[in-house]
Amino acid sequence: MSTSTVEAPTVVAVHDTPASGFWADSWNVMMRELKPMLREPASILFSMVQPLVFLGLFAPLLPAISGGSALQWFVPGVVAMSCAFGASFAGASLSDEIISGSHERMLVSPLSRSSLLVGRALKETVPMLLQTALILIVVTPFSFDLHLPGVLVGVAMLALFSIGGSALSFALAVASQGQEWLFWAVQQTVIFPVLLLAGVLLPLDDAPDWFGVLSDLNPLTYVVTAERELFAGVWNADVIAAGFAGGAVVTALGLWVGVRAMRRA
Incomplete structure (x- = not known):
């Protein structure tokens, strides 16, 4: 009588890879x-049209300013x-993958948890670059002065902010544990106050004192202020440094929270 032996499955622990492997x-x-995104170009076009809608609706309402076009500020x-x-919005796709189970399969792959987060966050900079290019192509013929060196530095600053913001969104998706309503409830509750406090659409010169205090605590405020000066061709070292510092704070916080969330997933 022969006996067959069944080998126990080998459990492979997932560890962070070396630096070279991490970037790969x-x-x-x-x-x-x-x-x-490349398979569905219509979705890319739709996301790029949205900021043009804001420009089309708000531009006619902008007051005339002395010494230049209001578009330069807006x-x-x-x-x-x-x-x-x-x-x-970046975490919405991750939330869908958590619900479908595809994210769980990624977690047991040889990829490090950190690279799963950083790779996703880097991807979000691509739509941002495309949107910025489209907006500038549209507004430049309409009394908008294009200062390309300043725009390039400003785009680098926005890419830094985008990585951190996307990482925070991914962390929220993981924390929501597939509950889409929870993700969208927190996202909508946070994003609009952050935008208003940064003065993206309206100047904050006449805002009450308490509003100014909250605005000063908002990292996006410094990014927006620096963007306006860079897009106007003004090179104020202190303002630019503050803008990059604001983006760096968001990125550091986002990556720290996001990587912890991925490792605990």
């Missing part, structure tokens, strides 16, 4: 996340708003 994994995750705010909206 992040790049692979980024490209994986970009492929659905356009950077719309660009920053589009970046913040896109970053805050």
Whole structure:
């Protein structure tokens, strides 16, 4: 009588990979996340049209200002708003994957948890770049002075902010545990006060004192202020440094919270 032996399954623990492997994994995750966008170009176009709707509705209401076009002040705010909206929506796709179970399969892959987050966050910078380019192409013929060096620095600042905002959105999706209503409830509750306190659409010069205090605590405020100066071709080192510091704070917080959420998932 022969006996057969059954080997016990080998359990492989998932650890963070070395630095070189981490960036390669992040790049692979980024490209994986970009492929659905390329297969559905209509969704990209729709997301890019939204900021143009804001421009079309608000531009006729902008007051005339001395020494230049009101678009010079308004356009950077719309660009920053589009970046913040896109970053805050990023977790919706992860929430769908959690519900479908595909995210669980990614967690047991050889990819590190950190690269799963960073790769997704890097992907969110691509729509932001496309939206910014489209907005500038549309408004430049309409009395908007294009200062390309300032725009490029401003876009780098927004990319930094977008990575951190997207990471926070992914952390919210993981914390929501597939409950879409919870994700959207928190996202909608947070994003609009953040945008209003940053003065993306309206100046805050005549705001009450308490509003000014909350605005000063908002990292996006410093990003928006720096964007307006950069888009106008003004190189104020203190303002630019404050803008990058605001983006860096959001990125550091987002990556710390997001990586912890992914590792506990």
